[in-house]
Amino acid sequence: MHDEPSVTVVRLGHRPGRDERMTTHVGLTARALGADRVVLPDNAGQSQETIRDITDRFGGPFEVELSGSQKALIRNWEGTVVHLTMYGERVQDVETEIRDAHADEPLLVVVGAEKVSFDVYEAADWNVGVTNQPHSEVAGLAVFLDRLFDGRELDREWEDAQQRVIPKETGKQVEPVGEKE
Numbered sequence: 001m002h003d004e005p006s007v008t009v010v011r012l013g014h015r016p017g018r019d020e021r022m023t024t025h026v027g028l029t030a031r032a033l034g035a036d037r038v039v040l041p042d043n044a045g046q047s048q049e050t051i052r053d054i055t056d057r058f059g060g061p062f063e064v065e066l067s068g069s070q071k072a073l074i075r076n077w078e079g080t081v082v083h084l085t086m087y088g089e090r091v092q093d094v095e096t097e098i099r100d101a102h103a104d105e106p107l108l109v110v111v112g113a114e115k116v117s118f119d120v121y122e123a124a125d126w127n128v129g130v131t132n133q134p135h136s137e138v139a140g141l142a143v144f145l146d147r148l149f150d151g152r153e154l155d156r157e158w159e160d161a162q163q164r165v166i167p168k169e170t171g172k173q174v175e176p177v178g179e180k181e
């Protein structure tokens with residue numbers, strides 16, 4: 001977050017139609033849970049639009065980019081690369097080392113869609129499993145970011161929001177930013 005080295009999430013693969021919501025949710029989860037930027041495949045323009053729209057309304061900063069060269073981004077990353085995979089080391093065993101590495105340099109978090117090729121496993125500094133059970137890139141990303149930030153992302157301040165949610169025991173309250181509560 002703000003005064004720390006950046007966190008970028010890169011989404012590998014996107015099947016138009018089938019992956020639309022999943023890719024959007026990778027971006028929304030990255031934004032809500034403290035990442036600075038998401039890089040989506042270049043056929044995921046619809047997801048980019050949705051995530052940008054949410055950022056415009058509920059605040060940032062958060063960048064959403066499209067790229068046709070995810071693999072090059074991973075290979076050439078100047079910092080730490082974490083690939084989330086059910087086959088990886090247990091997050092609870094490696095989170096401290098990853099947190100220490102992130103204190104010094106930008107972090108790239110890689111999540112897949114379909115089968116991820118072996119070169120990604122080799123390019124990663126850590127292959128990390130959030131459990132070694134199959135589940136979802138959205139769930140894996142959420143747990144990983146919460147572990148990385150140790151819960152601090154839950155108190156994050158949002159800039160340039162048009163509206164904000166007022167937490168309520170019951171019901172829904174959304175107010176334009178700037179109005180008194």
Ligand SMILES: C[S@@+](CC[C@H](N)C(=O)[O-])C[C@H]1O[C@@H](n2cnc3c(N)ncnc32)[C@H](O)[C@@H]1O
Pocket residue numbers: 083084085086087110111112113114115116128129130131132133134135136137138140141
């Ligand atoms: C639906 S899975 C498909 C993965 C595919 N079976 C493979 O072998 O690469 C899509 C993505 O969810 C994430 N994922 C699924 N289970 C995970 C787990 N237990 N821990 C961390 N990430 C996980 C990974 O990033 C994975 O690439």
